[in-house]
Amino acid sequence: MPFRAAEVLRSAVLVLLLALVAACGSRLPEAAFEERSPAGAAPLRVGIIASETSPVGGDAFTGPRDGALAYFAALNADGGINGRRVEPVTCDDGGSGVGNTACVHELLDEKKVFALVATTALDYAGAPLVDRASVPDIGGQPLGPAYDTYPHLYGIYGSLAPRTGKAPGWNGVLYGGTEVYRWFKAEHGAGTAAVVSYNQAASAAYARLIVAGLRAEGYRVVTEQVDFALPNYRAVAADLRAQNPDLVFDALDSHGNARLCEAMDDAGVRVTAKVTNVQNWNSAVPQEYAQSPVCRNALWVTGSSRNYEDTDQPAVKAFREGIQGTLKGRPLSQWQLEGWAAAMWFADAAASCAGDLTRACVERYVNRPEPYTADGLLLPVRFEHLAEPPKTRNTCLSVARWQDNHGWVTQGDMTANCAVVPQLPYRP
Incomplete structure (x- = not known):
C-alpha cells in the first residue's frame, strides 16, 4: 500500500x-x-x-x-x-x-x-x-x-x-511506495484520481502524501476539501461528477467515508474505485454504507495481509x-x-x-534475515536497519473489492500484485 x-x-x-x-x-x-x-x-x-x-x-x-x-x-x-x-x-x-x-x-x-x-x-x-x-x-x-x-x-x-x-x-x-497507484493504473487503466480531505492539519497532510504518490505515477489529480466541523459532502460530490475521476482516495474518518459515499450516490457519481484502507476492511460494510449501494459496490481496499474471506487458504480457515x-x-x-x-x-x-x-x-x-509470513497470512515481513533509504523497492500488496452477496473479493494473489516503485519521503 x-x-x-x-x-x-x-x-x-x-x-x-x-x-x-x-x-x-x-x-x-x-x-x-x-x-x-x-x-x-x-x-x-x-x-x-x-x-x-x-x-x-x-x-x-x-x-x-x-x-x-x-x-x-x-x-x-x-x-x-x-x-x-x-x-x-x-x-x-x-x-x-x-x-x-x-x-x-x-x-x-x-x-x-x-x-x-x-x-x-x-x-x-x-x-x-x-x-x-x-x-x-x-x-x-x-x-x-x-x-x-x-x-x-x-x-x-x-x-x-x-x-x-x-x-x-x-x-x-x-x-513509502506508490504501489497502489501503480496497480490501479496497470490493472484498470486509471488516469485521474480525486483526493478528499478535511480542512484540518493532519488530514490535509495525509492528503498531500496521496497526491504526491499519484503524481509520481502520472495521474491527473483533483483535490477536494470539506470543512471538518460542517462538512458539505454534496458540494464535493457535485464537483466529482464534473471532474469525472477514475479513483477516489480520502483522508477522512469512517463516518466521513460513509457520508461521502451517500453524497456520491445522490449526485450520480460513478467511479472505478472508491479506495479505502485496512482499518475499514470489515464485514460491517452493508450497515455502514446502507444508503449508498452504488458507491458501496465500488469500495476497494488494499493492504499487506491475506483477505479474511479467502477460506480456501488453510491459515485463513484456521x-x-x-x-x-x-x-x-x-x-x-x-x-x-x-x-x-x-x-x-x-x-x-x-x-x-x-x-x-x-x-x-x-x-x-x-530479526532473522528470513522474512516472516505467519503461514501465508502476511506479505513477507522483515527488519533490515538500512543506513540509507532505498530509492526504489519491489513491493507487493493485497487488493479486494466489496461486492454485495459476496463480501470482500480478492483481486489477484497478493504475492503476485508486485511492482518496483519509487520510495517517496514524508515526515510523520
Missing part, C-alpha cells in the same frame, strides 16, 4: 483527534524483566494494549487485540508453547498518551509481562519505556512512528529504517474458526486477522527458544 506506515495510521485516525496528550515516565530496569523458564513452567504472560475507549469509538482499535486473544485461546487448547500456557493480559489506554504510559507501567511493572503483542495504540507515548526495558513488542499496528523508531518494537508490516531510538526513519524522514467464538456480535475484520498473525509470530518466536526462553532469543527470531 502507499506510504505503508502512513496508510494505516492517518485516514481514519489522525483526522479525528486534533491534539494528543504527550506523556513521559521513569526508566524501567531492564534486568528485572529478563525471564528464563523451562517448558511446563508457570504461564507465559504477555500484554496487549488497545485503545478500546478512545474518542474514535469502541470498536475502532480492538480488532488486533481480539485476533490475538483468539489465537492464544486456540494455542492454549492445543498445548501452548512447548507445553506452556500463554496468559494474555489486556489494557485499555483510552486513546491517550497518559493512559498509554499507565498501561505500559501496569503491564511491565505490575503484571511483569514477558512481551507485548498486537499493540494498537492511538498515542503510543509509552513506547520509549518499552524499548528501554528491552521488552519485545511484536506485531503492533503502526498508528504512529514508534515502530520505525525503537529497536525493540516490531510492527506488523516490518521496517527498513535504522530504528536507533533517536528519530523515526532516517533522521525523522520515512519513505483464523476464521478461531475467531468465531470471540466475535460476540462484532463485525469480522482484517485487523482481527492481523492480530491473529501477530500472536502467531510471537508464539513461533518463543517456540524456537525451546527450554531456554529469553527475550533476547525471541528477538533473534524476529
Whole structure:
C-alpha cells in the first residue's frame, strides 16, 4: 500500500483527534524483566494494549487485540508453547498518551509481562519505556512512528529504517511506495484520481502524501476539501461528477467515508474505485454504507495481509474458526486477522527458544534475515536497519473489492500484485 506506515495510521485516525496528550515516565530496569523458564513452567504472560475507549469509538482499535486473544485461546487448547500456557493480559489506554504510559507501567511493572503483542495504540507515548526495558513488542499496528523508531518494537508490516531510538526513519524522514497507484493504473487503466480531505492539519497532510504518490505515477489529480466541523459532502460530490475521476482516495474518518459515499450516490457519481484502507476492511460494510449501494459496490481496499474471506487458504480457515467464538456480535475484520498473525509470530518466536526462553532469543527470531509470513497470512515481513533509504523497492500488496452477496473479493494473489516503485519521503 502507499506510504505503508502512513496508510494505516492517518485516514481514519489522525483526522479525528486534533491534539494528543504527550506523556513521559521513569526508566524501567531492564534486568528485572529478563525471564528464563523451562517448558511446563508457570504461564507465559504477555500484554496487549488497545485503545478500546478512545474518542474514535469502541470498536475502532480492538480488532488486533481480539485476533490475538483468539489465537492464544486456540494455542492454549492445543498445548501452548512447548507445553506452556500463554496468559494474555489486556489494557485499555483510552486513546491517550497518559493512559498509554499507565498501561505500559501496569503491564511491565505490575503484571511483569514477558512481551507485548498486537499493540494498537492511538498515542503510543509509552513506547520509549518499552524499548528501554528491552521488552519485545511484536506485531503492533503502526498508528504512529514508534515502530520505525525503537529497536525493540516490531510492527506488523516490518521496517527498513535504522530504528536507533533517536528519530523515526532516517533522521525523522520515512519513505513509502506508490504501489497502489501503480496497480490501479496497470490493472484498470486509471488516469485521474480525486483526493478528499478535511480542512484540518493532519488530514490535509495525509492528503498531500496521496497526491504526491499519484503524481509520481502520472495521474491527473483533483483535490477536494470539506470543512471538518460542517462538512458539505454534496458540494464535493457535485464537483466529482464534473471532474469525472477514475479513483477516489480520502483522508477522512469512517463516518466521513460513509457520508461521502451517500453524497456520491445522490449526485450520480460513478467511479472505478472508491479506495479505502485496512482499518475499514470489515464485514460491517452493508450497515455502514446502507444508503449508498452504488458507491458501496465500488469500495476497494488494499493492504499487506491475506483477505479474511479467502477460506480456501488453510491459515485463513484456521483464523476464521478461531475467531468465531470471540466475535460476540462484532463485525469480522482484517485487523482481527492481523492480530491473529501477530500472536502467531510471537508464539513461533518463543517456540524456537525451546527450554531456554529469553527475550533476547525471541528477538533473534524476529530479526532473522528470513522474512516472516505467519503461514501465508502476511506479505513477507522483515527488519533490515538500512543506513540509507532505498530509492526504489519491489513491493507487493493485497487488493479486494466489496461486492454485495459476496463480501470482500480478492483481486489477484497478493504475492503476485508486485511492482518496483519509487520510495517517496514524508515526515510523520
